[in-house]
Amino acid sequence: MAAPLDGIRVLEVASWLAAPSCASLMSDMGARVVKVEPPAGDAYRNLFAALMGSDFVHPTFEFDNRGKRGVAVDLEQPEGAELVRELARDVDVFLTNLTGPRLERYGLTDQHVRAVAPRSVYVVLSGFGLSGPDSERQGFDQSAFWARSGAMSLSGEARDAPSLCRGGYGDHTTALNLLAATLAALRLRDQTGESQYVEVTL
Numbered sequence: 590m591a592a593p594l595d596g597i598r599v600l601e602v603a604s605w606l607a608a609p610s611c612a613s614l615m616s617d618m619g620a621r622v623v624k625v626e627p628p629a630g631d632a633y634r635n636l637f638a639a640l641m642g643s644d645f646v647h648p649t650f651e652f653d654n655r656g657k658r659g660v661a662v663d664l665e666q667p668e669g670a671e672l673v674r675e676l677a678r679d680v681d682v683f684l685t686n687l688t689g690p691r692l693e694r695y696g697l698t699d700q701h702v703r704a705v706a707p708r709s710v711y712v713v714l715s716g717f718g719l720s721g722p723d724s725e726r727q728g729f730d731q732s733a734f735w736a737r738s739g740a741m742s743l744s745g746e747a748r749d750a751p752s753l754c755r756g757g758y759g760d761h762t763t764a765l766n767l768l769a770a771t772l773a774a775l776r777l778r779d780q781t782g783e784s785q786y787v788e789v790t791l
Contacts, residue, residue, distance in 0.1 A: 592619025597775070599623070599682040601657070602664075602673060602697065604631040606760035607791065608686040608714045609653050611767040615682070616656030624657045625673055627664065670695040678705045681778075682771060686714040690725055703784050710774045712787040714767055719788060763791050 597620040601612040609624070609631070616622045629635060631654075637647035663669040674696060677683050683702045685692065692698045692713075699711040713719065716727055767789045774785035
């Protein structure tokens with residue numbers, strides 16, 4: 590039986606939850622996903638290793654990274670960044686949550702990727718956008734989605750301290766928005782033959 594994303598190739602250069610869980614949803618739909626991690630591993634993977642021991646892989650990390658192949662690449666080395674650009678040549682979707690300065694430093698901006706993959710869909714998730722006063726800040730579920738959006742002010746009692754959101758709540762909500770935007774961009778790419786750019790924030 591055919592899957593909706595059979596034949597679609599995704600290169601994920603991302604960590605933590607929102608972007609990786611979006612890539613796993615694409616894998617569920619039949620896409621071939623390759624995840625690029627630094628030699629020490631995804632920061633989310635390492636969070637649990639620090640708490641539970643180096644051999645422990647938490648089920649939530651596995652859940653948000655299911656269905657992928659993986660490769661370890663040191664982007665701080667010029668040959669590492671070049672390898673990722675080589676991997677990007679054959680992809681339909683390039684998905685990242687690196688900050689703008691890091692994308693520039695590694696040569697992985699949408700212009701760099703489009704130069705080697707002219708029909709690709711470039712998808713970037715950021716905490717607060719790639720332009721504006723907070724563009725270089727990393728964003729997380731609690732800070733960007735829950736607090737900065739104002740959602741935190743809508744819960745709890747007026748006399749109490751603001752409540753905290755459950756871990757991954759905003760990340761997984763954002764992943765669905767990221768998936769919808771990516772699928773729409775793939776559809777438009779197939780209709781026009783032109784590369785597409787997707788940007789979603791927490």
